[in-house]
Amino acid sequence: MNSAQKVRAKADNPDRGLGRLDWSFVLLALYLACIYALQPAFFSPNNLSALIYYTCLLMPAVLGVHVLIVLGLFDLSVGAVAAMSGVVAAKMMTAGFAIPVGLATGISAGVIFGVLNWLFVVKLRISALIATFITLGVARAVSLVFTKGQSIGGLPHGFGTLALGSARSSIPPAVYLGIGLVCVVEFLTHRHVLFRRLYHVGSNPAAAASSGISVSAIKLFGFALCGAGAAFAGLLQCSRTLSASPFLFPDLALESIAACVIGGASLSGGTGRAVGAFFGMLMVVISRNLVVMAGVSVYWRELGVAVILFAAVLLKRGEGRVGDRG
Amino acid sequence: MNTEPTVLYAEGLTKAFGSNLAVSKVGFSVSSGEIVALVGSNGSGKSTLLKIIYGTLVPDSGCTKLDGITLKQGNPHEARARGIEMVFQDKDEESKLCPGISVIENLFLGREPTSRLGIVQLRQMHERAKQIVEHYAFSLPPLGARVGYLSGGQQKAVAIGRALLSEPRILLLDEPTASLGLTEKRFVHRAVNELRSSGVGIVLCSHSLEEVMQVADRVVALRSGELIADERLVGTSEVDIALLMSK
Numbered sequence: 001m002n003s004a005q006k007v008r009a010k011a012d013n014p015d016r017g018l019g020r021l022d023w024s025f026v027l028l029a030l031y032l033a034c035i036y037a038l039q040p041a042f043f044s045p046n047n048l049s050a051l052i053y054y055t056c057l058l059m060p061a062v063l064g065v066h067v068l069i070v071l072g073l074f075d076l077s078v079g080a081v082a083a084m085s086g087v088v089a090a091k092m093m094t095a096g097f098a099i100p101v102g103l104a105t106g107i108s109a110g111v112i113f114g115v116l117n118w119l120f121v122v123k124l125r126i127s128a129l130i131a132t133f134i135t136l137g138v139a140r141a142v143s144l145v146f147t148k149g150q151s152i153g154g155l156p157h158g159f160g161t162l163a164l165g166s167a168r169s170s171i172p173p174a175v176y177l178g179i180g181l182v183c184v185v186e187f188l189t190h191r192h193v194l195f196r197r198l199y200h201v202g203s204n205p206a207a208a209a210s211s212g213i214s215v216s217a218i219k220l221f222g223f224a225l226c227g228a229g230a231a232f233a234g235l236l237q238c239s240r241t242l243s244a245s246p247f248l249f250p251d252l253a254l255e256s257i258a259a260c261v262i263g264g265a266s267l268s269g270g271t272g273r274a275v276g277a278f279f280g281m282l283m284v285v286i287s288r289n290l291v292v293m294a295g296v297s298v299y300w301r302e303l304g305v306a307v308i309l310f311a312a313v314l315l316k317r318g319e320g321r322v323g324d325r326g
Numbered sequence: 327m328n329t330e331p332t333v334l335y336a337e338g339l340t341k342a343f344g345s346n347l348a349v350s351k352v353g354f355s356v357s358s359g360e361i362v363a364l365v366g367s368n369g370s371g372k373s374t375l376l377k378i379i380y381g382t383l384v385p386d387s388g389c390t391k392l393d394g395i396t397l398k399q400g401n402p403h404e405a406r407a408r409g410i411e412m413v414f415q416d417k418d419e420e421s422k423l424c425p426g427i428s429v430i431e432n433l434f435l436g437r438e439p440t441s442r443l444g445i446v447q448l449r450q451m452h453e454r455a456k457q458i459v460e461h462y463a464f465s466l467p468p469l470g471a472r473v474g475y476l477s478g479g480q481q482k483a484v485a486i487g488r489a490l491l492s493e494p495r496i497l498l499l500d501e502p503t504a505s506l507g508l509t510e511k512r513f514v515h516r517a518v519n520e521l522r523s524s525g526v527g528i529v530l531c532s533h534s535l536e537e538v539m540q541v542a543d544r545v546v547a548l549r550s551g552e553l554i555a556d557e558r559l560v561g562t563s564e565v566d567i568a569l570l571m572s573k
Contacts (some may be wrong), residue, residue: 192444
């Protein structure tokens with residue numbers, strides 16, 4: 001294949017190779033180059049592994065939000081649901097139930113809130129902004145009522161192995177879980193018919209419905225996955241600290257949405273990749289870390305994410321992709 | 327006279343949007359290998375009628391039967407499963423396909439071949455699409471290209487290709503050639519004739535009387551949602567159809 005044929009083949013099949021990730025890779029590379037010039041200490045192995053670890057802890061929730069963004073929806077309640085699921089699981093474990101029972105209850109609580117969001121958005125036709133803001137309030141209230149505003153400590157040590165592993169683990173299991181989930185979701189969203197439906201419905205719900213696809217069922221699947229993802233992120237965090245707090249993850253929803261957009265997704269739906277969301281979240285986490293590393297006041301913390309988000313939107317617009325619809 | 331068995335039978339279909347009666351007690355039939363043209367001025371209820379048959383609209387009353395068995399109303403999934411396909415007109419949201427995904431995925435939307443674990447069989451899809459392209463001497467855009475990048479005519483070609491791929495028994499065409507050039511129009515007419523000879527019943531909704539004269543066997547005329555004529559086209563001229571519409 002000569003070079004002209006290669007160019008044409010890529011134009012014919014934009015999903016081949018890096019495709020849509022080109023810009024998030026470019027953005028990440030540019031960003032890392034700037035950081036290297038300004039703050040070489042950032043690249044110490046300890047700091048880098050801590051960043052990847054923290055990103056992986058959050059990835060289940062980010063992937064859940066990614067699924068909803070592909071559907072053209074979003075969820076503001078992921079942070080509150082993550083905290084609530086951790087609290088529910090912690091309550092179960094401190095009440096003497098086995099760790100798997102606690103985990104299952106926590107995940108179930110997340111799925112229930114996902115289904116609640118679906119009921120509000122799809123069945124009651126409340127906008128996703130308002131509906132998920134309502135469930136955010138409900139989830140936070142449940143956590144606060146359950147804990148009376150206090151953290152729950154004294155969780156079984158076995159629970160800690162989920163995020164931290166044993167003393168012999170050089171790489172914590174949470175890293176394998178986070179990266180493994182990204183790979184699985186990336187594969188499934190490319191090749192599995194149920195996950196492809198997310199893109200079909202997000203791209204044009206009317207066309208999907210007229211093709212016999214149940215738009216409502218696919219949205220239920222998306223919301224339930226998002227709830228489960230949020231719950232799993234909450235459980236990983238609780239496993240890391242062996243405690244649960246009702247105040248965890250105040251910014252997770254907006255950070256996840258920002259990560260997906262930085263990673264190439266469009267809020268109009270129908271586009272976006274799991275790997276892009278991972279790199280997007282990595283950039284968000286790096287921005288937060290950079291402020292600490294540079295010794296800048298924490299009041300500047302939000303600015304880093306805002307600048308990257310703005311750059312991502314500008315780069316995406318520069319692509320001029322018609323298929324993005326926005 | 328068409329002696330083929332009746333495949334599709336619509337009876338007493340009625341649909342109102344608020345106080346506006348879009349279709350009123352309309353009934354007609356389509357036989358195997360027959361092309362029925364639906365004619366009428368704008369707002370006469372042609373597209374509404376096709377959407378009711380396909381299942382994207384639920385009628386207030388009436389029913390549609392395929393091979394004598396009543397179709398579930400408002401269920402395009404069942405309509406497709408039983409062999410009814412539709413190409414929507416350009417202004418419908420449905421006609422826009424899914425702009426963010428590839429041509430090949432749009433061609434198989436809703437009926438992708440999968441493994442037992444649900445993995446989409448891309449190679450099988452490409453092979454099947456190539457067969458259709460060769461069979462109908464059809465010109466499709468590159469199969470990996472995103473539909474959002476394509477021109478209106480190319481998108482229409484994808485929509486028609488999608489209908490052909492499923493080997494339908496009844497094909498509903500709502501203004502299929504409205505946005506097409508001369509070459510593409512010829513292709514559509516050739517494909518329609520080929521489908522007729524292979525026994526597919528076709529309902530063609532068109533504003534072009536020339537097109538109706540060229541391909542249709544029978545004409546069903548609507549005015550203000552009511553059926554005003556159902557006649558065979560033998561010995562009928564364009565003027566007769568125009569008069570029929572303006573009765």
